[in-house]
Amino acid sequence: MPGTRDRILDAFVDQLIEHGIATVTIEKVAERAGVSKGGLLYHFPAKPALVEGLADRLRAFTDANLARADKHGVVRTFLETSSPDSNEARHYWAVISAVQADPGSTTDRTRSLLAAVFEDWSTRLRAAISDPILADIIxxxxxxxxxxxxxxxxxxxxxxxxxxxxxxxAEADKR
Incomplete structure (x- = not known):
């Protein structure tokens, strides 16, 4: 069974996807997660902290995929993980929706985490492929x-x- 923090983040994702960031309140997320408002605020003192918590989860998804890339190859892993499972896709959609719809709900750390996910893959692809254009195409x-x-x-x-x-x-292997 997921811990309180995870239940809160799962409830937040559900609320974001179903209703959008503008209508999400701490109270609605707490109720959906089955915790008190105080319990939610203990883990996430404000809505931006919830969005940051989702960005942390995305970072964890990426870190797991990067570890997989260390074993199976960067290009193969990047392409194979480009069709994410529904859980990862929901989290990503929720974070992007929150960041786009309500910049005030986004911390600098959240933006940095999201940017780092893209940059980490770009850096690894450029290191694995000598042709920078092919790395960009991939x-x-x-x-x-x-x-x-x-x-x-x-x-x-x-x-x-x-x-x-x-x-x-095949193209990457040629280079």
Whole structure:
């Protein structure tokens, strides 16, 4: 069973996705999480801290994928994780929605965490591929797949995605 902090963040994600940041209140999140307002405030003193908590989770998703990349290769892992599972996609959508809709709910640390996720992958791809244009093509392809999944739009068939991955891996292996 998830701990209190995780239940609060899960409730916050649900509220954000269902109702948008403008209507999310500490009280609604606390009620949904099954904790008192004081219990929520103990873990997250204000709405920006909740958004930052979600950004921390995204950082954890990325760190796990980067560890996987250390074992299985940066290009392969980046492309294979560009179609995230629904839990990761929901979190990413919630954070992006909050950051875009209500800049006041975003701390500098939240913005830094989000920027670092993109920069970490870019840096690793550029280090793994000698051709910087190919590294960008791979990054933009992965980002496009990720954004499609995060927004809930239909992804291309798995067959098409795998064909793109194979082609990009073959190109990366040449360089």
């Amino acid at each position: 990054r933009f392809t992965g980002d496009g797949l990720y954004l499609t999944a995060v927004t809930g739009l239909p992804l291309p068939s798995n067959h098409r995605i795998q064909n793109v991955i194979r082609r990009l891996l």
